[in-house]
Amino acid sequence: MTDPWLPVAHRVVRRTEETADSATLLLRPVHDPLPPFRPGQFAMLYAHGVGEIPISVSGIPGGGDLLHTVRAVGAVSRALHGAEPGTVLGARGPFGTTWDLHRTEDLLVVAGGIGLAPLRPVLRHALAHRDRYRRVVLVAGARTPEDLPFRAEVERWADAVEVVTTVDRGGPGWTGRVGFVTEPLAVLPLDVERTTALLCGPEPMMRFSARTLITRGVPADRVQVSLERNMQCGTGRCGHCQLGPLLLCRDGPVVDFPVAEPLFAVKEL
Missing domain, CATH: 2.40.30.10 (Translation factors)
Structure with missing residues (x-):
């Protein structure tokens, strides 16, 4: 060991x-x-x-x-x-904990900025095992087109999965969406009972995206988020990563949204 x-x-x-x-x-x-x-x-x-x-x-x-x-x-x-x-x-x-890749038929991946990095292994896994998923969708947002990571790889993914990209501010040559990720999530066709959503990015983005999906009917326990805190030991012993009752290096970073939602609501946390 x-x-x-x-x-x-x-x-x-x-x-x-x-x-x-x-x-x-x-x-x-x-x-x-x-x-x-x-x-x-x-x-x-x-x-x-x-x-x-x-x-x-x-x-x-x-x-x-x-x-x-x-x-x-x-x-x-x-x-x-x-x-x-x-x-x-x-x-x-x-x-830490892992993304749930086993209870889904339709996989929805929602990323904000560099939050796509922890979700990149999910997309690679889904592509390597494409027959396990009926539908795979990536919704990726960033502040500007230049802040979208893995752009060449994302373009290749679009051959096998549905990809929606959006930016807060477009620029010269940008012909894609402009707006927050919640906007395409509000209108994206979904079979809500068969969808598992995995979210990573700034905390407000995850909070509003999760609420948008739950309002549309996606079961709350099929929405996962990745939380971020000051982790120093990685083993749950030093306490620096405490978030309410959680020690995120042990109980996270990936948690179901019903676990995260009440913690998001407490500003002091």
Whole structure:
């Protein structure tokens, strides 16, 4: 068993810029790999001499390799974001709960900005097992067209799944939708009793998107969201990721919306 407290050395073998402030790192174990990850789970990534933060997997290549998409917003994330091929980082995990991919006929994936990263393994899984799902729909939003991650891959997905993209502000050459993700969700044809919805993005986006879907008749317990807090240990012992009764590194980050909804309503949380 890998000691969950000890970072395992991983080397950056590829770095791909996704947007102006986000990049995807392909990490390969220097020695023994970590246990296998599942969609929705996260690793604690360590930049030597800077610190450690939780980052969800944005792909599960196999063979012990990890894919993580990092947005540069703080000291540690900037160090990880800027890690060039050859850099050795630390990784602990896997930690956390997973997306429910087993009780659905129609799969609806709703992402806001870099929130598409933790949902990317879901889309890849659905494409690899396309016969398991009657319908797969991606609704992805961002502030501007330049803030939409994985744009080339999303275009390829459109050959096999339904893709709806929307931005808060369009620009030169943008011919797609302009508006919040709740707008296409309000009119998207759905077989509500057969739909499972997976949501990741800014908290207000998830809250309003979930309420839109539930108002339309999607059962609340078939709507899942991925929550974000300050995780430091990954094992539920330090308490930094407490959200009401939850310790998100243990009880999350993926939870059913009926669990998250009352917590969203308390501003102090």
